[in-house]
Amino acid sequence: MTAIVVERLNAASANHIAFAFPASVRVTGSGQVRAVVRELCALPANTRINCPVDSGVRYQIRFLPAALHLASVSLDPSGCRYVTGLGTPRRYASEELWKVLAEAMAITKPGVAPLCEFSGSGRGVPCQS
DSSP: OOEEEEEEEESOGGGOOOOSSOSEEEEOOHHHHHHHHHHHHTOOBOOOOOOOOOOSEEEEEEEESTTSSOOEEEEOSSTTOEEESSSSOEEOOSSHHHHHHHHHHTOOOTTOOHHHHHHOOSTTOOOOO
């Protein structure tokens, strides 16, 4: 893999969530791409849970070149926090995946938790850690 493209999808555009970074970011650093793949592969299998409210925001990571076994992975920063596209559905319990992804995308901000950044601030109100 030489690159990833991270795209934000907002199924509920009327929810007025604000984001401080573009809806599509391409990551080309091989070390950064490997770090994201390592975090994704380390996620545990999904377990049955009662899910909190889902904002409708999703992220899709496309792996380039697309001819590889991993074509794309879908991440849910709210609700059940599922990760799909890796075979068995997985779920993240910590912010480490979002931290590594934020660093790879160069969107980290002091004092802002990475998951908060990916979830959006809503109505322009900053999301603090």
